[in-house]
Amino acid sequence: MTEQTNSSAIDQLLSERIKSTPPSFVRSILKVAVDPEIISFAGGLPNPVSFPQEELLTSMERIVKTYGDKVFQYSVTAGIPELRRLLAQRYSQRYGVNLTEENILITTGSQQALDLISKVLLNDNDGIIVEKPSYLGALQAFSQYHPTFYPVNLTKDGLDLNQLEEALTHENIKFVYAIPDFQNPTGLTYSAENRKKVGEILQKHNIVLVEDDPYGDLRFRGERLPYIGLGKHPNSIVLGTFSKTVTPGMRIGFIVSENKELLKNISISKEASDLHTNVFSQYLIYDYLSNNDVDAHINDIKNLYEDQAQAMLNAMAEYFPDTVSYTKPDGGMFIWATLPEGVSALELFPKALEKKVAFVPGDPFYVNQKNVNTMRLNYTNADSTTIKEGIRRLGELLKEL
Amino acid sequence: MTEQTNSSAIDQLLSERIKSTPPSFVRSILKVAVDPEIISFAGGLPNPVSFPQEELLTSMERIVKTYGDKVFQYSVTAGIPELRRLLAQRYSQRYGVNLTEENILITTGSQQALDLISKVLLNDNDGIIVEKPSYLGALQAFSQYHPTFYPVNLTKDGLDLNQLEEALTHENIKFVYAIPDFQNPTGLTYSAENRKKVGEILQKHNIVLVEDDPYGDLRFRGERLPYIGLGKHPNSIVLGTFSKTVTPGMRIGFIVSENKELLKNISISKEASDLHTNVFSQYLIYDYLSNNDVDAHINDIKNLYEDQAQAMLNAMAEYFPDTVSYTKPDGGMFIWATLPEGVSALELFPKALEKKVAFVPGDPFYVNQKNVNTMRLNYTNADSTTIKEGIRRLGELLKEL
Numbered sequence: 001m002t003e004q005t006n007s008s009a010i011d012q013l014l015s016e017r018i019k020s021t022p023p024s025f026v027r028s029i030l031k032v033a034v035d036p037e038i039i040s041f042a043g044g045l046p047n048p049v050s051f052p053q054e055e056l057l058t059s060m061e062r063i064v065k066t067y068g069d070k071v072f073q074y075s076v077t078a079g080i081p082e083l084r085r086l087l088a089q090r091y092s093q094r095y096g097v098n099l100t101e102e103n104i105l106i107t108t109g110s111q112q113a114l115d116l117i118s119k120v121l122l123n124d125n126d127g128i129i130v131e132k133p134s135y136l137g138a139l140q141a142f143s144q145y146h147p148t149f150y151p152v153n154l155t156k157d158g159l160d161l162n163q164l165e166e167a168l169t170h171e172n173i174k175f176v177y178a179i180p181d182f183q184n185p186t187g188l189t190y191s192a193e194n195r196k197k198v199g200e201i202l203q204k205h206n207i208v209l210v211e212d213d214p215y216g217d218l219r220f221r222g223e224r225l226p227y228i229g230l231g232k233h234p235n236s237i238v239l240g241t242f243s244k245t246v247t248p249g250m251r252i253g254f255i256v257s258e259n260k261e262l263l264k265n266i267s268i269s270k271e272a273s274d275l276h277t278n279v280f281s282q283y284l285i286y287d288y289l290s291n292n293d294v295d296a297h298i299n300d301i302k303n304l305y306e307d308q309a310q311a312m313l314n315a316m317a318e319y320f321p322d323t324v325s326y327t328k329p330d331g332g333m334f335i336w337a338t339l340p341e342g343v344s345a346l347e348l349f350p351k352a353l354e355k356k357v358a359f360v361p362g363d364p365f366y367v368n369q370k371n372v373n374t375m376r377l378n379y380t381n382a383d384s385t386t387i388k389e390g391i392r393r394l395g396e397l398l399k400e401l
Numbered sequence: 402m403t404e405q406t407n408s409s410a411i412d413q414l415l416s417e418r419i420k421s422t423p424p425s426f427v428r429s430i431l432k433v434a435v436d437p438e439i440i441s442f443a444g445g446l447p448n449p450v451s452f453p454q455e456e457l458l459t460s461m462e463r464i465v466k467t468y469g470d471k472v473f474q475y476s477v478t479a480g481i482p483e484l485r486r487l488l489a490q491r492y493s494q495r496y497g498v499n500l501t502e503e504n505i506l507i508t509t510g511s512q513q514a515l516d517l518i519s520k521v522l523l524n525d526n527d528g529i530i531v532e533k534p535s536y537l538g539a540l541q542a543f544s545q546y547h548p549t550f551y552p553v554n555l556t557k558d559g560l561d562l563n564q565l566e567e568a569l570t571h572e573n574i575k576f577v578y579a580i581p582d583f584q585n586p587t588g589l590t591y592s593a594e595n596r597k598k599v600g601e602i603l604q605k606h607n608i609v610l611v612e613d614d615p616y617g618d619l620r621f622r623g624e625r626l627p628y629i630g631l632g633k634h635p636n637s638i639v640l641g642t643f644s645k646t647v648t649p650g651m652r653i654g655f656i657v658s659e660n661k662e663l664l665k666n667i668s669i670s671k672e673a674s675d676l677h678t679n680v681f682s683q684y685l686i687y688d689y690l691s692n693n694d695v696d697a698h699i700n701d702i703k704n705l706y707e708d709q710a711q712a713m714l715n716a717m718a719e720y721f722p723d724t725v726s727y728t729k730p731d732g733g734m735f736i737w738a739t740l741p742e743g744v745s746a747l748e749l750f751p752k753a754l755e756k757k758v759a760f761v762p763g764d765p766f767y768v769n770q771k772n773v774n775t776m777r778l779n780y781t782n783a784d785s786t787t788i789k790e791g792i793r794r795l796g797e798l799l800k801e802l
Contacts, residue, residue: 009607010636010662013575015546018521023669048470056473060461069449072457072648108509108652112675119545120419140673144520145416174414206410235411247473249680251509261411268424272541274513278679279650 021144025136025364039390040358041377044184044333047308050301051247052292059287067283075279077271078263079106079254083286087240091256094224097231103256105263107270108277110214110241110253114141116273117175117210117237117255120265122147127173131159133336133365133374135184138177138212148172149367154186156327158194161201168205175208180228182215182332185365185376189330192225199228208235208262215332217245217298220306222330235259242285244333245298250281305333311384312377312391319395326377333380343401344371357393422545426537426765440791441759442778445585445734448709451702452648453693460688468684476680478672479664480507480655484687488641492657495625498632504657506664508671509678511615511642511654515542518576518611518638518656520670521663523548528574532560534737534766534775536585539578539613549573550768555587557728559595562602569606576609581629583616583733586766586777590731593626600629609636609663618646618699620732621707636660643686645734646699651682706734712785713778713792720796727778734781744802745772758794 063071078084084101092099107113114137122128122145130139132151142149150167153160158180167173178198180190190198202209209229216224229236241253257263270276288294312335316326326337339345345361352358362374379387464472479485485502493500508514515538523529523546531540533552543550551568554561559581568574579599581591591599603610610630617625630637642654658664671677689695713736717727727738740746746762753759763775780788 010609010660010666012607013522013609013636014666015520015522015524015527017524018666018670021669021673024672045475048474051470051473053465053469053473057462057465061458064454064458068454069452070650072452072454072650073449074446074644074649108675108679111673115674119416121414121416123416123418126416137673137676144670144673206413208411208414235414243475247681248475249473251675251677251679259411265411265415265419268422269419269545271425272422272512272538272545273516273674274509274652275538276652278509278652278682280648281679281681 017144017146020146022140022364024140025360035356038353038356038358039382039386039393041379041382041390042358042360043381044378045381046244046248047301047304047380049304050245052288052297055292056247056284056288059284059291063283063287071280071283073279075276077267077276079104079277080279080282080286083282086286086289087254087256091230095226095230097258099256099258102260103258103263105255105267105270106277106282107253107255108274109243109248109251110212110239111137111141112270112273113239113253113255114138115144116266116269117208118142118145118147119269119273121174121208125172127170129164129167129173129176130367131178131183133185133362134177135179135212136364139364139367142177151367154183154188156188158190159198161197164198164201168201173205173207175210176202177210177212178228179212180225181213182218182329182334184214184332185334185360185362186336187327187329187332187334188336190225190228195225195228199232202228202233206235208237209233210237210239212239214239214241214244218302218305218333219331220302220309230256231258235262237262245301246285246288250278250285252277252281252285302331305380308379308382308384308387309335311387312379315388315391319392321395321399321401323401324398333378335377335379337375337377339373339375339398340401341373343373345373345375346371348397351397352394355393355397357390359394418545418547421547423541423765425541426761436757439754439757439759440783440787440794442780442783442791443759443761444782445779446782447645447649448702448705448781450705451646453689453698456693457648457685457689460685460692464681464684464688472681472684474680476677478668478677480505480678481680481683481687484683487687487690488655488657492631496627496631498659500657500659503661504659504664506656506668506671507678507683508654508656509675510644510649510652511613511640512538512542513671513674514640514654514656515539516545517667517670517674518609519543519546519548520674521666522575522609526573528571530565530568530574530577531768532579532584534586534763535578536580536613537765540765540768543578552768555584555589557589559591560599562598565599565602569602574606574608576611577603578611578613579629580613581626582614582620583730583735585615585733586735586761586763587737588728588730588733588735589737591626596626596629600633603630603634607636609638610634611638611640613640615640615642615645616733619703619706619734621703621710622731631657632659636663638663646695646702647686647689651679651686653678653682653686703732706781709780709783709785709788710736712788713780716789716792720793722796722800722802724802725799734779736778736780738776738778740774740776740799741802742774744774746774746776747772749798752798753795756794756798758791760795
């Protein structure tokens with residue numbers, strides 16, 4: 001058999017689902033940009049300084065000694081009670097709610113939470129309200145279940161309220177997906193006022209509200225704001241992760257919800273999808289959190305990211321033409337740049353690679369839009385000098401527009 | 402809001418998919434059987450002796466030292482090349498095929514492979530041929546995608562060939578799911594002759610063949626037999642795992658396939674489902690395999706399981722009435738007992754709990770069959786003395802039938 005007949009034969013067997021799931025643009029890009037001379041603002045990798053290697057190694061030794069077999073054996077689907085209790089306490093204290101371990105489900109990274117939530121809620125053509133633009137990994141996870149997307153403009157204050165109310169008139173809406181803090185890709189944060197109003201609008205509807213919060217701990221400016229749903233909306237879900245504050249390689253995320261019925265169904269789906277999340281890593285994160293000054297560790301990360309964000313903003317002020325505007329994030333990992341009307345960031349991409357600098361063109365963050373004039377720039381995975389040089393190269397290109 | 406209105410409100414939002422996904426019977430049972438006095442043959446847990454704790458701890462220290470950041474950072478979806486190359490070599494040597502790392506995809510346990518394969522292949526009502534009985538976790542994973550099941554009787558030699566040909570006349574069949582070695586739940590192994598004939602029959606059809614092989618390394622009697630599909634069928638998939646030979650808690654499984662197009666699609670689906678499998682655990686398993694006499698370790702496990710299987714068979718010969726028949730496995734973890742016609746193992750279950758012994762009634766291993774007269778007994782997670790006592794208690798009950 002030849003490679004070709006083989007491939008066409010398998011095409012006949014593929015589900016409609018996989019045919020409508022795009023491979024991640026970022027991951028394709030990362031493969032292109034392997035040249036070590038390229039300065040890449042395309043990824044979304046945390047700086048390795050955020051991995052407390054020594055402390056994690058100490059925790060590994062301790063948990064093998066303390067728990068023995070248990071860290072290597074099969075375990076329960078919802079996650080180890082120790083870690084779930086710790087998270088329940090943390091969220092209860094911080095947000096004035098009353099959670100127990102039954103309100104927490106451990107997931108194999110937040111990406112799995114996005115998959116499971118879709119799996120549990122979506123029939124074909126059901127509606128999802130997403131920010132415009134939104135996180136491409138979420139759009140990818142949702143796409144697997146054939147939804148109808150209703151994008152709502154994300155403004156500098158948060159969701160466009162008129163568009164939100166309009167989108168909610170569609171009867172098939174199952175959930176709203178939002179990233180209120182330092183949004184991916186824009187770096188924007190919903191204001192307290194916007195959160196309140198969004199919450200009031202959603203109260204009138206029996207839908208699920210998913211607030212994805214991977215960066216909330218990485219606020220380097222301003223005060224922490226309340227969630228839109230937690231403690232207020234009966235079907236509220238908050239997604240958290242240790243990927244940005246401890247280690248992404250361990251794939252430990254979690255779902256927080258006061259709706260136990262919803263969590264029970266997500267748990268059944270998780271059981272069918274991967275039985276349970278790596279139990280060694282759960283004990284490891286639990287032990288690390290219990291035996292270290294995590295706040296001090298997170299402060300170090302925030303200080304670093306604030307410096308790097310500032311280095312990027314300074315360089316943009318110096319090297320970008322006035323025709324390019326951009327966001328100024330209060331935390332998180334990304335800046336979003338808007339080029340002059342009609343310019344395609346995607347077409348600019350190969351030219352940027354020639355100049356040995358990479359970014360993510362805006363397209364994959366939108367539902368069905370091509371050649372948009374926006375781009376995402378990540379500042380967490382390069383030092384300030386490198387950032388300055390990368391932005392200088394990009395600025396040269398932008399000045400030619 | 403009350404718990405009740407909350408629950409009915411969320412019911413309106415659930416997908417048809419989750420409504421048709423049964424929670425795992427085994428896991429429900431395990432919750433019932435928490436009484437420490439109960440001797441449980443219900444689980445499928447490996448004996449903790451199969452976890453090389455000291456060696457794994459040594460490997461942890463070594464990989465943190467050797468690879469540093471890389472074991473904590475985000476990684477590629479298909480899995481780390483080192484581990485995939487090692488597996489490609491092992492399978493190439495053992496089965497006379499020519500595999501590279503591109504033929505291997507690392508999954509978050511084999512359960513995820515079952516989920517991803519369904520995701521990539523099944524539209525609503527597409528057909529799956531499964532053994533009758535089959536692994537309940539697989540039936541659960543597949544059920545999420547609304548398939549039509551075509552069960553084919555599993556005999557002591559393997560699949561019933563006439564029923565297989567009959568099932569294959571249905572046009573919507575996407576894949577065959579088989580566990581040819583020490584099947585779960587029956588402990589049966591397909592004969593060499595049966596494998597050959599099944600392979601010949603499948604050659605005539607453009608379908609995927611999934612051979613799930615979690616126990617293949619745990620053969621304590623007889624010679625290793627070839628796979629039905631690997632090296633022969635263009636759409637062959639073999640599933641492997643380290644859960645039974647190193648540690649299940651780390652959730653490291655893998656897919657072996659010569660069909661790269663199929664693997665590419667599974668990889669896109671995996672990216673959307675959990676980005677990638679825990680990278681620390683991948684390096685850990687790789688390092689452990691590279692620096693230890695794994696064959697000797699697996700021999701120890703096999704010797705232990707052979708003793709335990711024999712202890713159970715001896716006790717069954719002594720305590721079970723002649724009206725109960727049972728399989729005699731050449732490896733793996735399970736014995737399958739058949740009670741007299743008309744006896745419901747499910748109805749027997751609460752009586753067994755009263756006698757402080759547990760098993761899995763056959764029902765969840767069948768598609769839509771209730772009150773069957775079969776039960777699964779696991780012998781890997783109790784010592785021989787305990788096994789004898791548990792079978793004695795069960796025998797008392799069976800003699801009352």
